[in-house]
Amino acid sequence: MDATTTSTPLVSEPGAGRHRAGRPLSLDPAWAHSIDLDLVRRGSGQRYITEDWLPLRRLADGTLLIASTERFNDAALADALSEEFDEPVVFTRVGPWELKSIALKVFGDKVADDAANALFLRNPELSGRIVFSRSQKISGLVFGIALVVLALLWPRQTAIGVLATVSLVFLAGTAFKFFVSLQGARFDVVERITDTEVAELSDDDLPVYTVLVPVFHEANIVAQLIDNLGGLDYPVHKLEVLILIEEEDLETRQAIEKAEPPAHFHIVTVPKGHPQTKPRACNVGLFLASGSYLVIYDAEDTPDPDQLKKALIAFDRGGDDTVCVQAALNYFNATENALTRMFTLEYSYWFDYMLAGLDRSNLPIPLGGTSNHFRTEALIELGGWDPYNVTEDADLGIRASTIGYRVGVINSTTMEEANTSIPNFIRQRSRWIKGYMQTTLVHARRPVALIREVGIVRFLAFALLIGGTPATFLGVIPFYLLTAASLAIPSTVISSVFPVWVLWICLFNFLIGNGIMVYLSMMGPFKRGTFNLILWSLLNPVYWILHSLAAYKGLWQLLTRPHYWEKTEHGLTQQTS
Template sequence: MTDADTSLLSAELRTRYVQEGWVPLGRDGDAVVIGASRDLGRAARSEISAAIGAPLVVRPLDQRAIVDQVVQHFRDDFADQAANGLYHADPGLSARRVLSRAQQVGLAIFLVVLVASLILWTLPTVVIGIAVASIVFLSSTLFKFSVALHGSRYDLVQHVDADAIAALRDEDLPIYTVLVPVFREARIVGRLVENLGRLDYPAHKLEVIILVEEEDDETRDAIAVSSPPENFIVVTVPKGAPQTKPRACNVGLEVARGEFLVIYDAEDAPEPDQLKKTIVAFSHADASTVVMQASLNYFNARENVLTRMFALEYSYWFDYMLAGLDVRDLPIPLGGTSNHFRTAALRELGGWDPYNVTEDADLGIRASALGYRVGVVDSTTMEEATSRMGIFIGQRSRWIKGYMQTALVHARRPGRLVGQIGLRRFFSFALLIAGTPLTFLGVIPFTALLVASFAIPWLDVSEAFPPLVLWLCLLNFLIGNGLMVYLNMMGPYKRGAFWLVGWALLNPVYWLLHSAASYKALWQLITKPHYWQKTEHGMSTFELHGADVDASVPAADPVEVADRQ
């Protein structure tokens, strides 16, 4: 008897079945036979008996069988909760609606006024528009520079020494869940199983859940061929809309048994001791720290110019920007991978918004609104940087569209958000989350105006635009680009990748690519807001092993060390 008795299954208990590792198999007289994936103590048996209203007969059953049968039987319930759980709990926090009614009315009024102004006062309207865009561009750039420069003075990483890890006893470690959402990743699942198989954590306390979309038989078959260990559980995500990574992760969150939970992408290769380091880091942090972010680096950083720019960008973000946001107690948009959560807090937050295509940034803002904080642990996950232009534009357009969605969602009730996080943190949110896509949207027009003023001899822009606006545009070009080049040059220092420094001079060109992606993002926000532009992995000619990129993130020589306790 290994199949669940569907007549005994209760929808109210569906998450308890998988999270506690048991399921009713049938009756034996007055008793109910249950299959359990773990030893049940007296207290657990008593609680289960009370839940099903009958005495128990316990038999061993594999956790994979329990999860598969429960998810399939309650597939509609899991699908609805994964897609609409956050929306049902608080519609205002979900990106299911692109614009609220008030935002629709406000946008309509703005467009009418703008069109009328362009018709009646064409040149003054254009001048004012350029001036406002310039101020937004410069303000956002100066904010990022200020935060990153401030962060360069601090070492906020939770450093964990080898002795603390060695002191951990397997029997004292909590259950840890690893979620890996995959879609059409058949070419790299063998590498995935190999990479996660290196994690230094007791197998009976490590639960690796690979989330595969229902129609993705190719990936499911490839996983089976790779012969994953017994603690790897393949969960078929019930078909539904929107078909996004956060929706799949919400299914994983419902079935997760771990006290702690981490997200990895299909191509990720975390350092083997990352989970143990995170356990130690959480033990040193207070209860308000509910997420530990590991650093990201690229094993193919030397592959081409694009991957070098990726590596520069991530170095600056993880080693300086995150530190600056944290030390100033500002909202932190989470990264999409290698986020280690306290599972209970993640469920309290409502999981991920499946309608937001940059669900990590949104979750960081929601966490901040509840007074939660993000820590950084000194461990690195190696990833594959996008090495092809078309894939890069698609990936960045999704990221930028998600920032647009997040800005619109949290701008619906600005008074409430200010009340939750304060005015200073609200302006930080506005400059970082809303300011980033607005900045990228301005890059191409500003560059075109600059090039036209020099390349077209008969075009005298000084006659059309007031000197103050022209000076503001020049400041944007010189100071804005100069500051971002400087920040990207700073990025490699903590990682010792000095060979990357000179490539930071190409940052203005890199921003032009972001600007192109931002216009694609804006178009998709209008036409298909919840469309998930998938990033193709396994395209690199580089291999993880033998890559000459230093995976470590050594501590800087900080002027000050921030005490987060």
């Protein structure tokens, strides 16, 4: 049922006491259009949803009409509400999504504002709404002026110092990924959950699970979405799938309605607001979520059918400190073209080795944008997602780490659609890299406090992974050009500007840095047996040029359009999942 529509509710007959109980009777369908807004707004939408009641209006006989989904015969609730409002109450029984739809309609502006700004109002330092803090602006200005002065006074020495520093950062970032990935290869730290353990779970004991699916201009793949998520092995009466649609996206809404999704699929209209981003939509979904656990999927995702059950077992093993478990991502169209092959190699290395190595080393794990399973209460405690950060997933993983929560990895895979188009790839990667820059700026606002919270080792890991990744990609094209120039220009000319040791560092970076990344890409296929992709790893230096182009686009957008969500087009593949 659509979260912005209602159907005819039921009401109870008069009974004893100040509340009424008895046989449900039909109400006039016009009830939904005669809600006393002033009365409803005396409370909060979150309270109404949590406590399962909502005041509608006063009836002609002076009785207060209360909507509820499960507590319409709860005498204690009736007495409490009669005392709170100082008048008798009568209940009307409504479906859970009827009550939620009323709350979303009445409190839509408040929900939209909270979805965008609750984290910022709660702790401005943890929000990407402000791109550069005052201290960062001052520090950046001082550094820029100092660099210009040094370049004017000692141009050669300044160029040498900058090149050497950037080279060391490039090498450190690459070496960090190499050694962490080796940890992931050496130790199998992924939560191995067997089919037997899954089969032993009883449907009666399973909790309610919420699935959030934010979509925007995805009319071409919503039928696939419904089929894919319809394959989840979970009792439907304990599963709610919330398809989060922006208010103006009528085409996608119509496509979903035409596909006739099952009853446990609900269309949620995300109220208009700024910024128009995936995390803001997810925060609206979090406001409505009923599940004790929650997962995010993208529109094109095909998760393993037993993924939700495996996540529950992993949460039980991990204890209360485990706030999230991440399933691996991979691609069903891996062999479509050269780009999809490189994409698949990268993701295989990242999810099968890099995340496992971070987990083994107890280092902060930046989440992927999909297949993140959360304890809902812990997610609310963290403040939900930052709608101003365009890699809200990575930011949330770092925030969880700073307060001692753990992120785990499970042996389940969600198949996605790899980018088949270079322009689409650049759009997607520029957003990801811009988001890493945002996350670095946010958590670097208070470096001393962050070191106290997570320790120096985890702080350095954060700096090398989240800050080092954009820095590495920004350095790729300049290093490639400098290496090419050093080979083409006579050595006597080059050595007159740069000393030999600097040129050796650049050459070392080019050969060893690229060699490391080629090796890591080659590791990717081994766990999944996709050995036909191994030789494609040799194209990694070319693949990194695309990343570098995306990094410069991301940097430009960070300065000019920091909160703009660069949309990735889906449904371009010629292959099917």
